[in-house]
Amino acid sequence: RKEVEQDPGPFNVPEGATVAFNCTYSNSASQSFFWYRQDCRKEPKLLMSVYSSGNEDGRFTAQLNRASQYISLLIRDSKLSDSATYLCVVNSGGSNYKLTFGKGTLLTVNP
């Protein structure tokens, strides 16, 4: 099983749609989880951290399921500007802060 695995997509959705991405990780000792966003030919930028209790930031909701070892990102009321690649990031476990990126899920929001 890969350390961090994501559905590569692409996801093509209309404006206003709700879209969800999942990401699975292999190390049960992992403690830090993030979602990053990467626009074409740009560096990745932090979208949100993922907390154990789940967290929300405007139209974005992140959740963690430790039992099944996955994290999710839900985007509500999609905007054209949400079009990007969404990267799942997980640390190697315990106090090891090596952060491993998934290969990303490409989202295109269409007018």
Added chain:
Amino acid sequence: GAGVSQSPSNKVTEKGKDVELRCDPISGHTALYWYRQSLGQGLEFLIYFQGNSAPDKSGLPSDRFSAERTGGSVSTLTIQRTQQEDSAVYLCASSDRVGNSPLHFGNGTRLTVT
């Protein structure tokens, strides 16, 4: 404040030459990471420095790749005898290790080996 700074932003080199890529992290950040990203691909972990601990070099693809971090700040990634497959964007990121700390990326160095 100042973000992560990488130089050069673009580098074209001939196959077989050595190259040095530089990263200046955010002041006070104890962790520094190097990743590379080939066109249309995901981020590939290369190496990670954390404070004074021994670096995690597990991602370096061959012994042609090496990195150092002097004085806990600036880092240099060196690629010796470059090959065409080394062409990629090399991204540096830093973070404050304390707590649930995200990465802050530089703009990257686009390396092209001809």
